[in-house]
Amino acid sequence: MTITNIANGVASLASVQRVQSAKGFRWRAQVRRKGYEQQSAYFDRKSDAEAWARQIEAGIDAGKRPIGSEAKKHTLADAIDRYVLEVLPDKKSAKDQKQQLSVWNSLIGDLKLSEVTTDRLLKARTSISEHRGRRGGNVSNATVNRYWAALHHVLEITVREYGWLEQNPMKRVKKLKEPQGRVRFLNAAERVALLSACSKSENQFLETIVLIAITTGLRRREILELDWDRVNLETGQVIIEETKNGTRRSTHLLVPILDRLKQLYKQKEANSGLVFPGRSGLRPIDIKSAWYRAVEEAGLEDFRFHDLRHTAASYIAMDGGSVPEIAAVLGHKSFQMASRYAHLSDDHTKTILEKTMKGVLGDE
The missing domain is CATH 1.10.443.10 (Intergrase catalytic core)
Incomplete structure (x- = not known):
């Protein structure tokens, strides 16, 4: 798929192609515009690649700094490590969140931030949900949602304060439905x-x-x-x-x-x-x-x-x-x-x- 967009008299070319990589077939998205560094990223799903390309073009049209360089330079582990060092010490739940973030780190920490897509996040969350809890069964949806919240805040800080991302990809990953809260009381x-x-x-x-x-x-x-x-x-x-x-x-x-x-x-x-x-x-x-x-x-x-x-x-x-x-x-x-x-x-x-x-x- 190739899309030509004309903005302010300057043409940009966005393309999404299915390519063979060491990890199998993936979708490569590229955006080229005169005066800007070429942007490219790889995705597991075509829809994610198309969404990324639109996001890049929208940012350029709005006069924003071309994204991609910081997101391709830093890994998710870099964002987590910085968050643990600078933000986590002031939080009451620091001990629990540090453990939760270490799990995310072990699953997808090696990915560049540009590669942290909805699909990757969903697959990692599935792995977390299949972990065994203290009582032998899978962890509850409520526990998985706490993991979700921990990484969500890391990515929010990465967008707002570090400037390494333009948007938080976790916003497209919905929380799991939780059962109604427990009500056990003494008679x-x-x-x-x-x-x-x-x-x-x-x-x-x-x-x-x-x-x-x-x-x-x-x-x-x-x-x-x-x-x-x-x-x-x-x-x-x-x-x-x-x-x-x-x-x-x-x-x-x-x-x-x-x-x-x-x-x-x-x-x-x-x-x-x-x-x-x-x-x-x-x-x-x-x-x-x-x-x-x-x-x-x-x-x-x-x-x-x-x-x-x-x-x-x-x-x-x-x-x-x-x-x-x-x-x-x-x-x-x-x-x-x-x-x-x-x-x-x-x-x-x-x-x-x-x-x-x-x-x-x-x-x-």
Whole structure:
């Protein structure tokens, strides 16, 4: 296929041809225009080659710097390495994202950025989805989407800040569909059993930590990293500075829990500002082993610490709390996450409808 385009009186020639290469048959796209360096790239699919050629011509027509030289000079590994060095250290999820990016690097890191096409990305993502998870099965769509997000941001930075690409090819790769979020919460008997097991734990903080999680919906990290400067022992207000979504928020402790914290404050080590310090006083206590033992002793099936957050939200929903109210308590920016608990307030919804619509149907 050959396309001749006339812009500002100057002709450019774009061609897409099927050629034999060391890796088999591929599609070569070329764009030539007087006064510009010839641009060329290879693709697995003809549609990608044609799209690339159109992109090159559009950029030239718009007066942009001819693309291709930087994209052909740098590999995806170059972009990932620079991102890991310059951007990743400031991210809360740095450890996880570094591992995710290392997988992308091993799969397609040797490709020049000009060769990182939709087809290559899809094939690499399929390889990731076929990896075995910790439980032996393939990794979930949600996990694959986290890998997607990690590389997507690398390529966004490569476009916006490094200037090595004109467009992010990851935008053409859609996220996989994820199942509705898990909602596992403690029923009354399970709650009693778990708290009883926690009260017997050798870890002096475990019961208080679990109570805070159940009654506030705070995440484990948010609880363990609490320091006394963020806890008002008079009003019970707690300020969370480092939240998962990056926004500051506050919550309130119930009086019985506040009384527990007041006792802990009297006993706190002078060299630690943490509410739940480890042995050194400089890092939060590790509750992993104590938590697993308590869950086992309580006889809970398929229950994780994060499910205490689901428990808090579920209790609010079952007591008539609305989706916006649940979102406010949990610190969600949108209502999407909180909406998974909406079905638990069906009885409350029924009561509201019966009360509000009482007379609409007359005497019926």
